Amino acid sequence: MIRLTFYIILAILLALVAAWVVAHPGDVRLVWQSWEIQMSFATFAALALLYSLALWGVGRVWRMISNLAPLKSAVRRRRQRGEAELDKGWSALALDDREMARRHARRARNSLGERNDVLRLLSACESDKKRQEILNILRRREETAAFALKELLDDALKGGDYGLALSLARELNDRQPGVASVLRRIVDIEIHYGHWQAAEKSLIAAHKKSAYSEAEFKHLSALLHYVQAVEADVAGQKDLALTEAQTALKKDASFLPAASLAARLLLTRKETGKARKIIENTWKIRPHPELAELFLDLAPQESPTERFRRVDHLVRFNPDHRESRHLLAAAAIAAGHWPEARQALDRVVKADQATSRTWQLYALLEQKQKQDMAAAESYLAKARTAPAEAAWHCKNCGYRSAHYAATCPECHRFDSLDWKDG
Ligand SMILES: [Zn+2]
Numbered sequence: 001m002i003r004l005t006f007y008i009i010l011a012i013l014l015a016l017v018a019a020w021v022v023a024h025p026g027d028v029r030l031v032w033q034s035w036e037i038q039m040s041f042a043t044f045a046a047l048a049l050l051y052s053l054a055l056w057g058v059g060r061v062w063r064m065i066s067n068l069a070p071l072k073s074a075v076r077r078r079r080q081r082g083e084a085e086l087d088k089g090w091s092a093l094a095l096d097d098r099e100m101a102r103r104h105a106r107r108a109r110n111s112l113g114e115r116n117d118v119l120r121l122l123s124a125c126e127s128d129k130k131r132q133e134i135l136n137i138l139r140r141r142e143e144t145a146a147f148a149l150k151e152l153l154d155d156a157l158k159g160g161d162y163g164l165a166l167s168l169a170r171e172l173n174d175r176q177p178g179v180a181s182v183l184r185r186i187v188d189i190e191i192h193y194g195h196w197q198a199a200e201k202s203l204i205a206a207h208k209k210s211a212y213s214e215a216e217f218k219h220l221s222a223l224l225h226y227v228q229a230v231e232a233d234v235a236g237q238k239d240l241a242l243t244e245a246q247t248a249l250k251k252d253a254s255f256l257p258a259a260s261l262a263a264r265l266l267l268t269r270k271e272t273g274k275a276r277k278i279i280e281n282t283w284k285i286r287p288h289p290e291l292a293e294l295f296l297d298l299a300p301q302e303s304p305t306e307r308f309r310r311v312d313h314l315v316r317f318n319p320d321h322r323e324s325r326h327l328l329a330a331a332a333i334a335a336g337h338w339p340e341a342r343q344a345l346d347r348v349v350k351a352d353q354a355t356s357r358t359w360q361l362y363a364l365l366e367q368k369q370k371q372d373m374a375a376a377e378s379y380l381a382k383a384r385t386a387p388a389e390a391a392w393h394c395k396n397c398g399y400r401s402a403h404y405a406a407t408c409p410e411c412h413r414f415d416s417l418d419w420k421d422g
Pocket residue numbers: 394395396397398399408409410411412413416
């Protein structure tokens with residue numbers, strides 16, 4: 001509408017100008033060398049207008065040609081086809097159909113060339129060697145380098161190439177510092193190599209970037225000192241072993257293996273007071289049969305009554321725990337304190353925490369107190385079907401043992417053993 005109004009106004013203006021020119025006649029004369037052209041001013045004006053229109057027309061046609069509209073739409077269609085192939089490829093990959101994903105990805109590459117998104121899809125569905133080549137192309141591109149490094153790092157870890165994995169993880173950390181998952185991997189790889197001090201350094205750096213929770217950090221710090229204590233102990237460096245075990249305990253007072261090792265080392269040095277302190281402090285947090293054994297070793301020559309008194313003192317640090325009651329019941333039976341023994345065991349049963357050890361202690365009590373072998377036998381039968389004693393369990397492979405190891409002896413996973421029932 002606006003356009004039409006504009007053309008009408010233009011036409012009126014042109015008519016007015018033409019009328020004015022006709023009303024004011026005159027001549028235009030062009031002379032060049034021996035050539036002479038003469039025309040009325042109206043003819044000249046009309047020719048000038050026609051010339052302008054012709055120029056405008058030629059301009060329009062040129063623009064149309066230079067736009068190459070049909071070619072442009074062909075390119076657009078090709079790009080749309082390629083992007084559809086990309087979407088289909090990711091969908092196939094989500095359904096775990098790698099072969100189909102690969103086919104779509106290759107078609108996408110034919111339409112779109114080696115765009116980052118095409119190569120990313122290809123890297124996800126091509127087999128090993130081609131995947132490596134593609135990832136190395138992406139690694140050289142600024143915007144996809146971190147993605148490629150992370151994928152290469154995963155591959156190196158999967159393939160067990162820890163040396164390559166460590167250098168890739170460090171490169172990734174240099175490029176994008178402070179990423180929690182990368183920092184954790186650096187710690188894991190250093191642990192794999194047994195580079196305990198380097199691992200601790202990386203752990204501290206990672207913790208500063210909140211890559212570990214406070215509890216994880218404390219536990220892992222303790223564990224790293226504990227493994228150094230064990231190595232020193234095996235190598236006969238007892239002083240170093242003790243220092244490392246004590247450092248481990250300072251990092252995490254609830255870390256049982258360190259308490260047990262430190263107490264054992266102190267015991268061999270005849271520092272029984274210090275050993276007892278460690279056992280008591282740890283018993284407060286986490287009573288454990290290994291600690292109980294060490295506690296009894298503090299005074300191997302004592303009488304059963306003296307032992308009962310000492311045990312009674314220890315269990316007061318954590319009186320409701322099943323380990324406390326078992327230890328007290330065993331000492332009470334040995335000292336002939338029958339009511340105390342029975343009371344300790346009854347409390348375990350009442351708390352619904354009885355294990356095979358509980359029933360074995362009942363059997364022993366029946367045998368020692370009343371010489372009632374039939375009752376003892378019936379308790380032993382109960383013991384055979386009762387839940388087993390707590391033990392160290394590998395959360396990775398299910399390995400079970402009464403003794404702790406920082407690396408699972410079965411599946412070699414580090415820090416995979418937890419103390420639990422069953
Ligand atoms: Zn295991």
